[in-house]
Amino acid sequence: MTTLENVDLMTAIITPFDDNDQINYDALERLTNHLLETGSRGFVIGGTTGETPTLSMMKRSNFTLALPKSLTVGYQ
Numbered sequence: 001m002t003t004l005e006n007v008d009l010m011t012a013i014i015t016p017f018d019d020n021d022q023i024n025y026d027a028l029e030r031l032t033n034h035l036l037e038t039g040s041r042g043f044v045i046g047g048t049t050g051e052t053p054t055l056s057m058m059k060r061s062n063f064t065l066a067l068p069k070s071l072t073v074g075y076q
Helices: 025-037 057-069
Strands: 009-012 040-044
Parallel strands (some): 009 040
């Protein structure tokens, strides 16, 4: 039986932007580590949070490559 104690949580993560509409990699690192520390066990990127269709292919690629590098709480 699945309970709240043993279910894995995957978070549909937002893409953080700075004031110049560039991906904010420092904010991404803080966010991913906060989510891992509070129970997330994985991330859905480019999902349903809304901003993905507005990103260029280069930004999507850079974000996808940067996310694993931003994890400092285990899970490397």
